[in-house]
Amino acid sequence: MSPSLPRVSASVAMPKASLQQVFDNLRAAGYMLVGPTVRDGAIVLEEVDGLDDLPLGWTDEQRPGHYRLTKTRDNHYFDYGVGPHSWKEFLHPSRLPLFSVEKNNGNWTIRPAQEPPPRYAFVGVRACDLAAIAIQDRVLIGSEFRDPHYAARREQVFVLAVNCSQANSTCFCASMKTGPKATGGFDLALTELPDIFLAEIGSEAGSEALGDVPWEAATAFDLGRASRVIQRAERQNGRQMQTDDLPDLLYENLEHPRWDEVATRCLSCANCTLVCPTCFCTTVEDVGNLRGTSAERIRIADSCFNRDFSHVHGGNIRPSIRSRYRQWLTHKLASWIDQFGTSGCVGCGRCITWCPVGIEITEEVNAIRAKAAK
Amino acid sequence: MSTAFLTSEIPNPTDPMLPHLATIQDVKPTAAGVSTFSLVFANPEERANHCFQAGQFNMLYLPGAGEVAISLSSDPAQPEVMDHTIRDAGSVTRAIGRLKVGDVIGVRGPYGSAWPLNKTLGSNLVIVAGGIGLAPLRPVILSILRQRSAYGQVVLLYGARTPADLLYTDEFDKWRQGGIDVQVTVDLGDKSWRGLVGVVPQLFYRIRIDHKKTAVMTCGPEIMMRFVIYEALARRIPKERIFISMERNMKCAVGFCGHCQFGPTFICKQGPVLNFAAIEPFFGKEDF
Numbered sequence: 001m002s003p004s005l006p007r008v009s010a011s012v013a014m015p016k017a018s019l020q021q022v023f024d025n026l027r028a029a030g031y032m033l034v035g036p037t038v039r040d041g042a043i044v045l046e047e048v049d050g051l052d053d054l055p056l057g058w059t060d061e062q063r064p065g066h067y068r069l070t071k072t073r074d075n076h077y078f079d080y081g082v083g084p085h086s087w088k089e090f091l092h093p094s095r096l097p098l099f100s101v102e103k104n105n106g107n108w109t110i111r112p113a114q115e116p117p118p119r120y121a122f123v124g125v126r127a128c129d130l131a132a133i134a135i136q137d138r139v140l141i142g143s144e145f146r147d148p149h150y151a152a153r154r155e156q157v158f159v160l161a162v163n164c165s166q167a168n169s170t171c172f173c174a175s176m177k178t179g180p181k182a183t184g185g186f187d188l189a190l191t192e193l194p195d196i197f198l199a200e201i202g203s204e205a206g207s208e209a210l211g212d213v214p215w216e217a218a219t220a221f222d223l224g225r226a227s228r229v230i231q232r233a234e235r236q237n238g239r240q241m242q243t244d245d246l247p248d249l250l251y252e253n254l255e256h257p258r259w260d261e262v263a264t265r266c267l268s269c270a271n272c273t274l275v276c277p278t279c280f281c282t283t284v285e286d287v288g289n290l291r292g293t294s295a296e297r298i299r300i301a302d303s304c305f306n307r308d309f310s311h312v313h314g315g316n317i318r319p320s321i322r323s324r325y326r327q328w329l330t331h332k333l334a335s336w337i338d339q340f341g342t343s344g345c346v347g348c349g350r351c352i353t354w355c356p357v358g359i360e361i362t363e364e365v366n367a368i369r370a371k372a373a374k
Numbered sequence: 375m376s377t378a379f380l381t382s383e384i385p386n387p388t389d390p391m392l393p394h395l396a397t398i399q400d401v402k403p404t405a406a407g408v409s410t411f412s413l414v415f416a417n418p419e420e421r422a423n424h425c426f427q428a429g430q431f432n433m434l435y436l437p438g439a440g441e442v443a444i445s446l447s448s449d450p451a452q453p454e455v456m457d458h459t460i461r462d463a464g465s466v467t468r469a470i471g472r473l474k475v476g477d478v479i480g481v482r483g484p485y486g487s488a489w490p491l492n493k494t495l496g497s498n499l500v501i502v503a504g505g506i507g508l509a510p511l512r513p514v515i516l517s518i519l520r521q522r523s524a525y526g527q528v529v530l531l532y533g534a535r536t537p538a539d540l541l542y543t544d545e546f547d548k549w550r551q552g553g554i555d556v557q558v559t560v561d562l563g564d565k566s567w568r569g570l571v572g573v574v575p576q577l578f579y580r581i582r583i584d585h586k587k588t589a590v591m592t593c594g595p596e597i598m599m600r601f602v603i604y605e606a607l608a609r610r611i612p613k614e615r616i617f618i619s620m621e622r623n624m625k626c627a628v629g630f631c632g633h634c635q636f637g638p639t640f641i642c643k644q645g646p647v648l649n650f651a652a653i654e655p656f657f658g659k660e661d662f
Contacts, residue, residue, distance in 0.1 A: 145628035281632030288438030295437035313463035323661030338638035
């Protein structure tokens, strides 16, 4: 290790502009940079080239069923909450060719999709999304079966986390104990201050990413400022989720009248499952040629809100919105715990913001608790 | 028979979503709209190393049509031949229904849990099946026949909608000779039907069995299984000794696609054979 590199677990201060040097280092190491950028009135995640692509001076305003970008007076790069995208699009793509089959004289040749997965560097991963990645790890590579597509992407990803400096009215990471501070699972974690970035080194790779960056050991003053920024974000959490009585509360209230009530508002549009950073359900489709001699098999993101999701010869197990909303909520907050030893919810609030009718997951649980069956 | 082969171009042989090629050795009409397909793996090594347990299932794949979860219905003691009794019920099973001897089919499996044939050694067994639900229980019956003295009283209670829907009727005599009490009923008889008419759970009233040493294994429509459980519990058979085989939509069979969830249970991994005591809080809940 070069003496000019900080050691793992150290905290260092660096000029904001030198984040470009970090990007250049990562690209030189073979990473494709994916980070936040403004497109179509939202902060989305896509390939970024440099600092110019980041949402400098933008923030977002989020409420149930509401998302707007506004300009701030501070020139901060990371002064926003999580947007409609999450990192699952890159680790667990919503459309993934699995294999193709060619039929020839009664023989089949199966060719697995050969494209090597890109080596991603994720820029600007929030603490709630770090928790979401850890949850998808358990689901997709943590059991007796492993999803090799997820594993191939996940194993080589570089994570540049950013601690939240503000929270939205839809955020409840503090009550889910996932944020707003990134506490692990990153290579580098930044806290943005008006004049500098404070960087916590999470790994050797994170340390090496600071090559040629003019860093200095963080002072107690800098550390204090950073911790106050994070505390502010924690205070700004607009919602809480009470979790101590889960999963039993939901298991014992599967016939609660609230399921009927929420079904009158829920459109079963599947937005919540699309934006959720942990929802992992998929389906598979076959695309064949007209002569029936070849086909491509493609995995596609699916949602328990789709009617056909539960289709079994001639009927759907969950034909009503009531039953589909109940499936989603009880899976997320109750059966997920039995299946994977962790809640399926990280408190990012995306399902609240992006619900077209503003259904709030926290409110639905509260309503069930208020008139719970004993 | 054609000589299908597995290509060697697979960089990641551990991908559980890749089908393995098998050929159809035999097709046997089994009931109205139902045929039994006997499959053997194309790769000799795979054929030799393959084994399965009674109650497990395979994912069967046809390019352009899709994939479907089908129970193994043959004797696990002869694992090189895998029988699948398939009802023409949807687009994939219809496409499979058009296949002939020698055709190729994709197979992934075996997956899922098995009937507790070892745990129930020495006890009485009441096997209860409705319609196509007898298919995943046929491996149980064939296993018992191989070691009939290892079990106590064994009863099969079986019913279907009409006489034409009954599976494996040509085997019933052999099963009876082997020491299994086979009781059959239909919901709706036809002119030639001389047997019982009525729903399957009613058959419980025709048997005398010592409930203290009895286990129940059942597969069929969920509404039938609900009443089977009701009759079993009424005879004080403990719920820990009631086993049911459940069906849900499945896309992957390895716990990734999420479709088959039943509360905390993935039917593909912890099921399809489940102990009733473990799923009781969720069983029978409307639209669950």
